[in-house]
Amino acid sequence: MKIIEEQFNLYGEPDYDTQYINWRVDDLETHMYVTFYDFTSIDDSRLKFAVILTKYNNQWIYVKHKERTTWEIPGGRREVNEAIDETARRELYEETGAISFSLRPLCAYSVRQDNGEESYGGFYYSEVKEIGQLPTGSEIGQVSFMKEMPKDLTYPEIQPKLYNRALQILSLG
Secondary structure (H helix, E strand, O other): OOEOOOOOOOOOOOOOOEEEEEEEEOOEEEEEEEEEEOHHHOOHHHEEEEEEEEEEOOEEEEEEEOOOOOEEOOEEEOOOOOOHHHHHHHHHHHHHOEEEEEEEEEEEEEEEEOOOOEEEEEEEEEEEEEEOOOOOOOOEEEEEEEOOOOOOEOOOOOHHHHHHHHHHHHHOO
């Protein structure tokens, strides 16, 4: 992890960092930047998705989409007129079957590509108390409980950064 720039929120506080990601796709070099923000420093309307790092019985929950062979942290896109916290609750249920759980906002984050395209999301932590069946029509093919982050991730350039950031925030209290 390499911090490539120091930036400040609207209040002049250094409350986020940018992590540089570099990888090759078909011989084209691509760069992405993952930036973390205090939740209140990003306008809510800019948050287009929610990602929820989730524990159940002291294990992390990872999911596999029906059309993929890789693992993901539960999460998904925000629906029209939906509060971002509600997106997190809905996605957690739809992707894991979680019935009873706590939900804690950790931070907002963005992913920016070299072309300047940037997307923002809300990042949450959840502890599931009760888990049921996946809802009918779920896009998830498999839910797994793991002691650590798997190696075969759908978004290997982003999810480890989220995982590490959550551990950092959670260890601070």
